[in-house]
Amino acid sequence: NAGVTQTPKFRVLKTGQSMTLLCAQDMNHEYMYWYRQDPGMGLRLIHYSVGEGTTAKGEVPDGYNVSRLKKQNFLLGLESAAPSQTSVYFCASWREGAKNIQYFGAGTRLSVL
Amino acid sequence: ILNVEQSPQSLHVQEGDSTNFTCSFPSSNFYALHWYRWETAKSPEALFVMTLNGDEKKKGRISATLNTKEGYSYLYIKGSQPEDSATYLCALLTGNQFYFGTGTSLTVIP
Numbered sequence: 639n640a641g642v643t644q645t646p647k648f649r650v651l652k653t654g655q656s657m658t659l660l661c662a663q664d665m666n667h668e669y670m671y672w673y674r675q676d677p678g679m680g681l682r683l684i685h686y687s688v689g690e691g692t693t694a695k696g697e698v699p700d701g702y703n704v705s706r707l708k709k710q711n712f713l714l715g716l717e718s719a720a721p722s723q724t725s726v727y728f729c730a731s732w733r734e735g736a737k738n739i740q741y742f743g744a745g746t747r748l749s750v751l
Numbered sequence: 752i753l754n755v756e757q758s759p760q761s762l763h764v765q766e767g768d769s770t771n772f773t774c775s776f777p778s779s780n781f782y783a784l785h786w787y788r789w790e791t792a793k794s795p796e797a798l799f800v801m802t803l804n805g806d807e808k809k810k811g812r813i814s815a816t817l818n819t820k821e822g823y824s825y826l827y828i829k830g831s832q833p834e835d836s837a838t839y840l841c842a843l844l845t846g847n848q849f850y851f852g853t854g855t856s857l858t859v860i861p
Contacts, residue, residue, distance in 0.1 A: 669847055671849070673851075678853065679853065680840070680851045680852060680853035680854055681795075681840070681842075681851040683848060683849070686847070686848065688847055696848070728794060728795075730849075732849075734847065736783040736800070736802045736844070737783070737800050737802060738800070739785065739797035739800055740785065740797065740842075740849060741797075742794035742796075743794060744793070744794050745794055
């Protein structure tokens with residue numbers, strides 16, 4: 639049982655380049671989330687999805703797009719990367735229910751030069 | 752956006768000391784409060800999920816309490832060990848979103 643898998647683990651981009659981060663979960667969870675983690679800021683929600691074909695904006699959505707074409711996959715896209723998007727990105731999934739825990743991927747470290 | 756606050760921001764303790772951290776959150780629209788342990792270069796792992804006012808959870812030397820009426824939760828570590836060194840995050844679950852605090856970084860000195 640792999641849980642939540644993120645690819646790639648590391649990436650360096652030049653300003654203006656585009657890329658897609660992939661998150662896959664094998665737990666049949668309805669909810670999936672993309673967070674960014676910056677020093678002193680904790681985890682901030684970028685976008686999330688409550689089910690296949692749905693997406694919603696979180697706290698810091700600007701500069702990012704997402705898609706959830708299949709229930710198990712949640713993609714995060716950067717169309718034109720900026721240095722401000724240098725961060726560690728975490729994907730998470732959750733099955734609805736107050737007592738259910740959120741599972742995290744291992745993270746993607748992205749540097750934009 | 753809901754404001755979840757954690758204190759202290761960082762903590763250094765000697766091995767064997769007991770310690771505690773605080774997570775404060777707005778008490779309205781409460782659904783659940785999650786505690787996570789986050790080691791450097793790893794991903795957050797859930798410690799406790801707390802849903803009821805007065806909840807107390809325990810896992811080994813780590814325990815947590817919850818007061819939803821006044822909007823706070825305490826995490827306690829008894830007899831800290833070097834392997835307890837990590838960042839401890841709390842997250843308020845309301846609706847279908849999690850709102851994270853900035854964490855308490857614990858360093859246990861051997």
